[in-house]
Every structure is written in structure tokens, then in C-alpha cells.
Amino acid sequence: MFVAADGPRPAASHPADGAACAEVRELLGSLPWSCHLHTRFLESNRGCALAVSSAISWFFEHVESGVILEDDCVPSASFLPFCADLLDRFDGDPRVMSILGTRCAPPAPDDAPSYSFSRHFNVWGWASWRRAWQHYRLNITGWRGSPELASGRFAGLSPRSSSYWARRFDGVSSQSPPGTWDHQWSMAHLLQGGLCALPARNLVSNIGTDDAATHFARPSPWCCRTVGELTLPLKHAPSLDIDAASDHHYETWACNHRPWPLRKAWQFINRWQLG
Numbered sequence: 001m002f003v004a005a006d007g008p009r010p011a012a013s014h015p016a017d018g019a020a021c022a023e024v025r026e027l028l029g030s031l032p033w034s035c036h037l038h039t040r041f042l043e044s045n046r047g048c049a050l051a052v053s054s055a056i057s058w059f060f061e062h063v064e065s066g067v068i069l070e071d072d073c074v075p076s077a078s079f080l081p082f083c084a085d086l087l088d089r090f091d092g093d094p095r096v097m098s099i100l101g102t103r104c105a106p107p108a109p110d111d112a113p114s115y116s117f118s119r120h121f122n123v124w125g126w127a128s129w130r131r132a133w134q135h136y137r138l139n140i141t142g143w144r145g146s147p148e149l150a151s152g153r154f155a156g157l158s159p160r161s162s163s164y165w166a167r168r169f170d171g172v173s174s175q176s177p178p179g180t181w182d183h184q185w186s187m188a189h190l191l192q193g194g195l196c197a198l199p200a201r202n203l204v205s206n207i208g209t210d211d212a213a214t215h216f217a218r219p220s221p222w223c224c225r226t227v228g229e230l231t232l233p234l235k236h237a238p239s240l241d242i243d244a245a246s247d248h249h250y251e252t253w254a255c256n257h258r259p260w261p262l263r264k265a266w267q268f269i270n271r272w273q274l275g
Contacts, residue, residue: 001035002029002062004055007042018047018084046224048214053138053181060130065091067127072208075101075125076227084128085234086115086197095240097132097194101204102123104222104254105246108200114234116243118198119156120250121189123182125204128197135188138181141173146191155240160257165190195240202226222254228255 003218005024008017018135025041030068040058042051052070064130065087070105079101090096102124108116143149144166152164167188189196202225208214209223251257 001031002038002059003041003064004051004058006041006046006051007044009045024264047179049138049178049181053136053184056133057136060133063130065127065129067126070123072206072213073124074205074207074227076201076203076229077127078232079204080205080233081232082114082199082230085126085127087129089236090197091129094131095195096197097121097135097189097192098127098196099127100196100198101197101202102206103202103246105198105249107228108246109201110275112200113236113237114230115197115199116246117195117237117240118243118250119185119189119195120247120255121182121196123185124206131187132194135192135194136177136185137188138184139183140169140178140187143169143173143187143222147192157190158251158257160259161200161251161255164251164255172217180239194240196217196244197231197237198246199206201230203227203230232274 001006005021005028008014008021017095025039028039031037031039040055045051050069050099056068059068067083067087069075083099083101086096086099090099100122102116102215104122153159154165157165171189172178172180178184186196205225205227206223209220256263258266
């Protein structure tokens with residue numbers, strides 16, 4: 001087990017951080033089960049982008065593949081067996097870059113395979129390989145010069161979805177240092193044509209929605225969602241075909257890929273908690 005934790009923020013602005021970080025590190029140093037524990041505790045705060053991305057790089061320096069859970073993400077019982085099975089199954093297939101725990105779409109029918117495939121990465125509980133993470137870049141300044149984007153669109157995405165991700169990548173590339181790490185991993189998937197294995201049920205719930213949350217100070221319809229379980233052994237997908245219906249649901253409802261007036265209306269509804 002590999003545990004990485006960012007350091008406390010400056011005491012002048014966040015006086016409680018030092019004690020909170022110390023408490024978490026003490027808990028992580030005395031786990032209630034037997035395992036080989038590797039820790040990476042930073043002395044000063046580096047922020048979400050550098051601290052998390054460098055921790056994942058540190059992780060893959062030690063292992064060829066593994067499962068990654070950030071704080072506040074609570075998995076179901078079948079999440080780890082699901083990841084372990086697919087990490088072995090697709091170990092040598094470069095087309096598959098991630099295994100997801102979060103499903104932002106309705107559950108698949110009971111007789112469907114245990115997973116399908118998506119073009120879209122989700123950060124809340126996932127697994128991957130060192131061979132995929134080698135495509136990651138934290139600094140994406142100048143990303144529009146990539147030869148993969150000569151057509152002005154990401155392969156397989158609609159013009160509206162391509163425009164959405166282009167705006168996100170422009171925002172990240174204009175920050176110095178970047179304010180987040182996960183959009184860059186989404187970019188790596190899109191540029192490489194990489195696929196994400198998407199579970200038939202949602203397997204991870206993000207519970208970080210209170211006043212201490214980093215990103216969700218107000219409720220989000222995607223947080224604190226009910227988790228389900230997959231029947232083991234898994235029923236494997238017959239092909240690597242994209243689950244178009246699930247991707248469309250994710251694009252429409254999670255990413256708000258709508259015409260401009262509808263997109264602004266949806267943002268207004270969410271901002272003022274009218275939904």
C-alpha cells in the first residue's frame with residue numbers, strides 16, 4: 001500500500017492544517033491490517049496539481065500497475081476485485097488506459113456485461129498501468145500544436161464535446177502553475193485514443209461535500225451517490241466498442257455539453273441550487 005499526503009498550508013492562513021495533517025499521518029502509520037506500507041509525506045503544501053500528479057508518478061516508479069483512491073472517495077466491496085481482474089486482463093493492451101470506479105450514467109441492465117468502455121476519464125477511484133501513465137504531462141502549455149489535433153477535433157468526439165475539452169485545456173494551460181492535475185490525464189486519453197473501462201454499476205462515492213471540502217463546498221448531484229456491487233466473477237465485455245449511450249449521458253449531464261443557451265441555463269440552476 002502506497003500513501004501520499006500533501007503538506008500543510010501556511011499556518012498564518014490555515015492554522016489548523018498542521019495538526020490535521022499530523023493526525024492523518026499518525027492514523028496512516030498504524031493501519032489495522034498487515035501490509036507493506038510505503039509513505040510519501042510532503043513537508044510543505046504543493047497544491048492539488050503537483051502534489052497529486054507527482055504522487056501518482058512516485059507510485060508507478062514502484063509498481064507496474066495499481067489502484068488509486070484520493071481522499072473522500074469511498075469504494076464498494078467489489079471495486080478492488082473489479083480493478084484487479086481488469087488490470088490483469090488488459091495489462092498488455094495499450095488501447096485501454098484506465099479502469100474507472102465512478103459511473104455517471106444509469107446502471108447497465110442486469111444481464112449486461114460487468115463493464116463497457118468510455119472515452120471519458122473520471123478521477124473518483126480508478127486503476128491504471130505505468131505504460132499508460134508515461135503519456136501524462138502536467139504542463140500542457142502549447143497543447144494546441146499537437147499533431148493529433150490538426151483537424152481541430154479530438155478523435156471520436158462531437159464538435160461540442162471537442163470544444164468543451166478545448167476550453168478546459170486552455171484554462172489549465174494558462175495557469176502557472178496548473179491548478180489541477182486531472183484534465184491533463186483526460187487529455188492524454190484523448191490524444192492517445194485511450195479507453196476507460198466503465199463499470200456497469202457505480203462503485204465509488206465521493207463524500208467530500210462539507211465546509212472543509214476542497215472542491216465541493218456546496219452539494220453536487222454527483223457526490224455522495226449510492227454505490228452498487230458487481231457480481232463476481234465478472235462477465236467480460238465482448239469487444240472494446242464505446243458505450244455511446246453512457247458517454248452521451250456523461251457529456252450531457254456531468255459535463256453540460258449543450259447548446260450555449262441551455263448550457264448557461266443549467267449553470268444558473270446549479271449555481272443557485274434550483275434543481
